[in-house]
Amino acid sequence: MDKQELVEHARQIRKHILKQVYTAQSGHPGGSLSATDLVTALYFQEMDITEANVNSIDRDRFVLSKGHASPLLYAVLCEKGLLDERELLTFRKINSRLQGHPNMKYVAGVDMSTGSLGQGISAAVGMALGNKLAQNHHRVYALLGDGECQEGEVWEAAMAAAQYQLDNLCVIVDHNRLQIDGEVAKVMNVDSLEEKFRAFHFHVLTVDGHAMDEILSALSKARENKGRPTAIIANTVKGKGVSFMENQAGWHGTAPNKEQYEQAIKELGGEA
Amino acid sequence: MAKCATREAYGKALAQLIQENERVVVLDADLAGSTKTSEAKKVCPQRHFDVGIAEGNMMGIAAGLAASKYIVFASSFAMFAAGRAFEQIRNSIGYPHLNVKICATHAGLSVGEDGASHQCNEDLALMRVIPGMTVIQPCDEEETKQAIRAVANIDGPCYVRLGRGKVESVYDVSYTFEIGKGNVLRKGKKVALVASGMMVQEALKAAAMLEEAPTVVNISTIKPLDTALIKELAKTHDTIITCEEHSVIGGLGSAVSDVVASSADACVVKHIGVQDTFGESGDAQALFEKYGINAKAIVKAVQDR
Secondary structure (H helix, E strand, C coil), X not given: XXXXXXXXXXXXXXXXXXXXHHHHCCXXXXXXXXXXXXXXXXXXXXXXXXXXXXXXXXXXXXXXXXXXXXXXXXXXXXXXXXXXXXXXXXXCCCCCCCCCCCCCCCCCCCCCCCCCCCHHHHHHHHHHHHHHHCCCCCCEXXXXXXXXXXXXXXXXXXXXXXXXXXXXXXXXXXXXXXECCEEHHHHHCCCXXXXXXXXXXXXXXXXXXXXXXXXXXXXXXXXXXXXXXXXXXXXXXXXXXXXCCCCCHHHCCCCCCHHHHHHHHHHCCCCC | CXXXXXXXXXXXXXXXXXXXXXXXXXXXXXXXXXXXXXXXXHHCHHHEEECCCCHHHHHHHHHXXXXXXXXXXXXXXXXXXXXXXXXXXXXXXXXXXXXXXXXXXCECHHHHHHCCCCCECCHHHHHHCCCCCEEECXXXXXXXXXXXXXXXXXXXXXXXXXXXXXXXXXXXXXXXXXXXXXXXXXXXXXXXXEECCCHHHHHHHHHHHCCCCCEXXXXXXXXXXXXXXXXXXXHHXXXXXXXXXXXXXXXXXXXXXXXXXXXXXXXXXXXXXXXXXXXXXXXXXXXXXXXXXXXXXXXXXXXXX
């Protein structure tokens, strides 16, 4: 797929995210928008997930360790044709399969139930270990928030990933530098994430998390790398794509009102 | 009679299982020698992983392996499995109903000399409350062997509570363990001793010491509880005395009380267990005596009722 098509998918995915959060009047737009380009690259280029294999584990898998970015995961599955667009309107509502934080038992294509930060990466390590045991070639991707890296379990999991030489595991950190209470650096600094993962014996790459070329190149390098897991530190902008949401911690878990929603969709080149 | 700790029986059963079934994977957190998963490691090192002293991460890895169609046995001491890793068990294993068997050893006061920090009297309460979690506490070698096999054969999360100390055999190979079924060991009158784990042996001893023999029942599946049997006991006895090496809050006693309280034929229910207190260092037998969880305490409870 050429770069322009990926960019177009990412644009549609951002609109799906906003539609869900606006309709639900609840959810987490900021960290969904910051990771959109990363996850678009995974689902439309890197991973081998298709309608035919979505119900099986005989494919690459993705763990949204930062489970609050669920609107992004549902949006990608929708854009991929694995989830009906109308269902997005049920997000966070009673009787919906689209829980506030994703449940793997409800939606095909959700590979792990997540939401409690720090836990998804451990499960991803388990999956990668399972793939090694089964001697298959499938890869496992885990998307973490930078604030999430304050959880000690992230580093327990990182230690294990290196110990078991899980070169089939790629950890991606959405480094948007903001968490609910404000700047990550001020709340509890996690920098340098590169040095930390390097110290944990990871193959470490840094990218501009909105530059599709850089993302694809890093994912490709991660795939080629042998003997140890890869961490991609992706520098991103929280709320990316919607001017008034960009770099604002306040949009971590806030829904836009009608006017803001219409403005956001307009900026993304669509009609509300 | 031969004595064997339930953790030892677990190690033997697991060593067999891991050889028979290539989907079985074992995780431990630097306690393989104590939990006895080392027995499985000896015969199948490639499917035994020691994740180091990181119990929360172990439960997450267990979830990931279970999501990859493996049958995962994850072991540590009860304090660190059910206690430290509670939320990982709840969210990464319980909520997605993944096929992980948490086999926790060194439960209860019988840990002895290590003291209160390691004596987990709260794990049954913690595990019972997780939706969909099967909770089992076998009482001896034979029951443990069968219980381990049984949990491997059902899909979904299970918590198996095992002990450090050697216990006498209650059963021989003629016994058939079934998840969710209580076992009436002897029929008596007026009082029913409803026991679990090593308190089954104590209840049998107590029954032998009493002039008017009580009924003695082994409840090895704490959840799902054999409610039909408990209701029948409530109907046919004037008192049920629950006996457990666990806090009187939230464990077997609470589970039985819940059933009796909503039953048409309610009887009096009394609880023998660790009162609302922490333990201390000491020889296990001395601790059972001091904290009132042995045959003597059961006899007294029957006589004082």
